[in-house]
Amino acid sequence: MPVIVPESVESALAALAAFPDATVLAGGTDLMVEVNDGRRSLARVVAVGRVPELADIRVDDATVVIGAATTFARLELDPVARLVPALALAARTVGSPQIRNAATIGGNLATASPAGDALPVLVALGASVEIAGMYGRRLIPIAEFFTGPKRSVLEVGDLVVAVRVPIRRGPQDYLKVGVRNAMVIAVASLAIAVDLDRQRVGIGLGSVGPTALDAPEACSWVAARARWRGDGVEVTDDDVVEFGERVTDAARPIDDHRGTAQYRRHAVGVMARRALRRCTG
Ligand SMILES: Cc1cc2nc3c(=O)[nH]c(=O)nc-3n(C[C@H](O)[C@H](O)[C@H](O)COP(=O)(O)OP(=O)(O)OC[C@H]3O[C@@H](n4cnc5c(N)ncnc54)[C@H](O)[C@@H]3O)c2cc1C
Helix, strand or coil: CEEEEEHHHHHHHHHHHHCCCCEEECCCCCHHHHCCCCCCCCCCEEEEEECCHHHCEEEECCCCEEEECCEEHHHCCCCCHCCCCHHHHHHCCCCCHHHHHHCCCHHHHHHCCCCCCCCHHHHHCCCCCEEEECCCCEEEEEHHHHHECCCCCCCCEEEEEEEEEECCCCCEEEEEEEECCCCCCCEEEEEEEEEEECCCEEEEEECCCCCEEHHHHHHHHHHHHHHHEEEEEEEEEHHHHHHHHHHHHCCCCCCHHHHHHHHHHHHHHHHHHHHHHHHHH
């Protein structure tokens, strides 16, 4: 099978335009599983791991720009761990060290599984996805990127180039429930990001809907109830409980082989309360 190994975004796009049957290959941790299971066959691949722009992490004003081919192993470290701690926490829960050394954030986005661990964090922080295609580059807000389970706005010939994640001053957390402690796909997950400067709370939910979800009503409710200080935020115990209920209302889970919808709703409520307590005084 032909393997094309471009060394720039432009040459990757040229290869994808020349061969519409080509498939983008990053770490291969989703793609090769599908191939090995016989669910997907490949005519040729464009392996993007050697494109420097896709492996770059840079800070641009108040945004971290993370190249699509950045592995979860790198997301666990500085500067992401310092600037977007929830993303580093989420990265640490992905698969095993071997998987984290290969699996990329661009692959997590393009696979668009509602269980993808990076996705709740990107939703909580209101990240944007930079896509390059035959008509140039476009920036898509994360809320518009997913169109359904394992579906996104990506079209044939498109390449995820980077994800732009706002840097927010304030505590963040990522919680994940699985059938065991490690090497597990989320049964339910939740990211929280407190923004002390804008006095906002962001939430992202994983594995409890067709795509990663936000909980805007719960977030604006708790932000209005909270007592904001320059260096922290406080909420009452009653408000923590009500926040858990409101976040649970935002979930749209189904029953599947990993868990029931009822269990997932319960887990989301527990995680929402725990995450808010950890992030507040
Ligand atoms: C044992 C195991 C454990 C796992 N555990 C977890 C886990 O705990 N949490 C979790 O979230 N995931 C997990 N996964 C799933 C997988 O590791 C992640 O979804 C990973 O982020 C996929 O990235 P990749 O680079 O390997 O993508 P690939 O497999 O290379 O590609 C996946 C899809 O994305 C497309 N693609 C890749 N990069 C781009 C790009 N830049 N532009 C456009 N399209 C692109 C490919 O064409 C393909 O359709 C696990 C997988 C395995 C095998």
